[in-house]
Amino acid sequence: MTRTPNSRFFGRLDGDIAGILLLAALLIVVLPLGLDIFRLNMVGKYLTYAFVALGLVLCWGSAGILSLGQGIFFGIGGYCMAMFLKLEASSPEATKIQSTPGIPDFMDWNQLKALPWFWEPFHSLTFATIAVVAVPALLAFIVGLAMFKRRVGGVYFAIITQAFAAILTILIVGQQGYTGGINGITDLRTLKGWDIRTDEAKLVLYFVNAALLIGCILLCLYVRRSKLGRILVALRDKEDRVRFSGYDVANFKIFVFCFAAALSAVGGAMFTLQVGFMSPSFVGIVPSIEMVIYCAVGGRLSLLGAVYGTLLVNWAKTMLSESFPELWLFAMGALFIGVVMVFPNGLAGLYQQFIAPRLRRPAGRRTDEAAGAPIIPPHTAAD
């Protein structure tokens, strides 16, 4: 990814933009050509986690706010989409064998007689699409407002987001009639009459997903390069100084938390579309903290690293759990420890340290940003 022919047009942006182009080429050309539809769908599933990892790069890497509850937002986004699809799959004709036709099958099994009020609006795709982003962002706003305005941060914030993940999982599992319980919302069929279970649909959804991901990376890049992005880094490193300079630190934190939540939710919605179901096993404490490791392996400061990290960890997970299931937890545990103790900047850090200097030498100049960034923020939100 040294010098694309376009580099002079992009000026100092060349490093990142070239990286994004390379990733786009990989996702849109190389992988679809090289993989069969089953594996491609699997990569598509991994890429939905990359949305979460992107959010964490901004939230945790840039701003130093570690959220252990990103699964909440991933899950809510996924559930919003799943509710729409489920309603479409439960038309009165399709469910006429039920005692109450026209409501999702799991509600019928739980003796519900009518659709609960909060399911009603999800008949509309427009509403569902807006809800995918708006509901998680609103929730993140409320949580963020309550916490950051009171200057709760660091480990307290991490623990409380984790508690929220636990609460939401228990709630979803417990309220079986309204949410589908532990099985989640399954048996999703069509999107506006378009069957999402065919190979062709999976291919289309994969490309939509990849394009959305590239779009989100660009958006994140824009945020990071804006003045706001620089303030986020500043408040990670020296929160008090930013506050004393007259900025309302809490507002910036709330913004980045909501932004990360919305990104995760987009990933969740795409997950539902590609995989065809949504369940509480993507919401709780364990998946939420696994999402952090995707970001950490890729490099918490690098947007592209997060995508590669997500792909790599998930690929390793699939490979290992297919052949040596008992090894996977060891590998995962070692990954957590290793990424923290040995290479805290993840893949991107290794790239910056070992590969980039060789590539850069002929050019004889530094890319800004990541190369100049400290390996680890001196004290990430110790308060």
Added chain:
Amino acid sequence: MFEGYSLAELGSIFAMQGFAGLILFSVFVLMALGLAIIFGQMGVINMAHGEFMILGAYVTYLCSNFISSTAPALFPAYFFIAMALAFLASGALGMLVEWAMIRFLYRRPLDTLLATWGLSLILQQVFRSVFGAREVGVVLPDWLMGSVAVTDTIEVPINGLFVMGLTIAITIVIYAVMFRSRWGQGVRAVMQNRVMAGAVGINTEKVDRYTFGLGCGIAGVAGSAFTMVGSTGPTSGQLYIVDTFLVVVFGGAQSLIGTIASAFTISQAQSTMEFFLSGSTAKVLTLLTVVVILMLRPQGLFVLKVRR
């Protein structure tokens, strides 16, 4: 939710549920005490705390099997031996972990959280490989079986009473160690001002290692007590870890009294509500209340005033 019960019945229900809550409270307190020492005094988030507890539980299980097969005469007292061994095993592992991992991460609390989470995954898998995925239980000696009838309608199980007595004893010991011994004074000094404590000749690294070991050892004892009231599986520890963290944070991280008070509140609320609502609703309500209170009062119930 109260209709259909007479006043006397309600009284008995509250008493029995209150007692069930007290057992939950005991487990919470034992786990939270270790965590409060590690988190409150050292600022380290130990996500593997639940696994240290389960290690203690497995040590108790092994010990019970070993003694019942080799020295049945000792069986009535095996629990005390098991408890000591559990303390030593978990404490030793804790000190090893501190030496190998935690001491490099004191300045990065969030990273400690991730690293110890990794440790907990590894320990879980070790437990699963060694002891199997199925839950194991210990055989209680005869004198711990049965229950005491307080009135006609209220009965309390003896093992529950024993666990509670144990909790009280351990709490007193910890209080004495932390607040009445010279070593505890050193720990508190390091917590309040690490540089100054080092300057007056306290070996802060050693204090850190032993404090971490003590916290983990208490978790081991908690696990030992846990086998009295529940069965142990490789992932049992994970079920408790978030609750326990909430207990510690809710109580005010550096206050032992606060930890006990919050463990009491949370466990009582949960077990009383559990009788009238479903278990999951009770848990959601409890956790939600705690989280909302924490948002309003992030420093927790009890605050230790320290000049920063």
